[in-house]
Amino acid sequence: MxxxxxxxxxxxxxxxxxxxxxxxxxxxxxxxxxxxxxxxxxxxxxxxxxxxxxxxxxxxxxxxxxxxxxxxxxxxxxxxxxxxxxxxxxxxxxxxxxxxxxxxxxxxxxxxxxxEKDKKKAAEAAEEQKRLKRAAPGVVPDVNARPAKASRGxxxxxxxxxxxxxxPDEYLPPNKILFVQNLPEEYDIDALTAIFGRFEGFREVRLVPGRRGIAFIEYETETGAISAKENTAGMALGDGSQVMKVTYQRQ
The missing domain is CATH 3.30.70.330 (RRM (RNA recognition motif) domain)
Known part of the structure; x- marks a missing residue:
């Protein structure tokens, strides 16, 4: 529907x-x-x-x-x-x-x-010509005029x-589990443990069966997860072409 x-x-x-x-x-x-x-x-x-x-x-x-x-x-x-x-x-x-x-x-x-795109352009051009003909004598509308600038939020x-x-992921509140994305396919539990195991309170790496390129990293406390995220987010992996994305798990 x-x-x-x-x-x-x-x-x-x-x-x-x-x-x-x-x-x-x-x-x-x-x-x-x-x-x-x-x-x-x-x-x-x-x-x-x-x-x-x-x-x-x-x-x-x-x-x-x-x-x-x-x-x-x-x-x-x-x-x-x-x-x-x-x-x-x-x-x-x-x-x-x-x-x-x-x-x-x-x-x-x-x-x-x-x-369809060409047909639409032709129809718009014809309509614009009609509009210009209907305009008051001596007044030529500025079709290139830019709209007033809106305030940017x-x-x-x-x-x-x-x-x-x-x-959005970047606004999620801290918790003990990190969600890691954009991992090279060859990265396994051992490779991820080598990266995340050096931070305080590391517990385990969990891969997702049937889904490559993502993993969950669990810590004993939020403090360990926060430290790991701050130090690994944006890290280049593999040949340097893949940038790892690290966020907190969505609760």
Whole structure:
């Protein structure tokens, strides 16, 4: 069922609008990743800098169920002091089609998308010409005028009861268990013990069966976990290309 009455049919891609337009794209993508990764695996996040696409983004999940849950729970959540408006995307994303279909299906999808894009551009250009003709004589609208600069907020604040419990990883309160992500596939219990076992109160490393690249590290007290997190978060592993992410376990 679509999150909005009469809206697009369910898909694995969530359309997000009313985002703060003055936040840089890398910072925006990082914030969106932190927030939406709680609901499922994210395949891609699309956010662009051109004027018409500002304030919008697409979150591509690995399943429709994840997208549905994200829409239901994050609707109205304030990101950088602006309440987000969410809905299913009207079309499937390139990343979603490429992941689930073969090469021919992907190429066909891409051709249709580009054709629709060209058609939309042509319609917008025709409408703009009509608007200019209707303008008062001697008055030429400035189509390149920039909107007034909005005040920039910082951080996250929820106005939605369902979203209130969703806290990005970096804001989770300390506890005795660390959640470690982005580990090289070859890292086992011994390798992780060598990294985390040197901090006070170390108890054990727990790997997740069937899930590579993540682990839980438990300490006897929060003090040990805090020390370990502060000294290992952002550590480069393997050949240096993978940066380990260390946060507290979500309670």
């Amino acid at each position: 679509s999150a909005l009455t009469g809206g697009p049919p369910p898909s694995a891609t969530v359309y997000v609008r009313n985002l703060e337009e003055h936040i840089k794209i890398p910072q925006l993508k990082e914030a969106l990743t932190e927030l939406f990764s709680e609901y499922g695996e994210i395949i891609d996040i699309i956010a662009k800098t051109n004027l018409k696409a500002k304030g919008q983004a697409f979150i591509v999940f690995d399943s429709i169920e994840s997208a549905q849950k994200a829409i239901e729970e994050v609707q109205g959540f304030e990101l950088f002091d602006k309440p987000m408006q969410l809905a299913f995307a009207r079309t499937r994303s390139d990343a979603s089609v490429k992941r689930t279909g073969d090469e021919d299906e992907f190429e066909s999808h891409k051709r249709r998308r580009l054709a 910082a951080g996250l604040k929820s106005t939605n009861a369902g979203a209130a419990a969703v806290i």
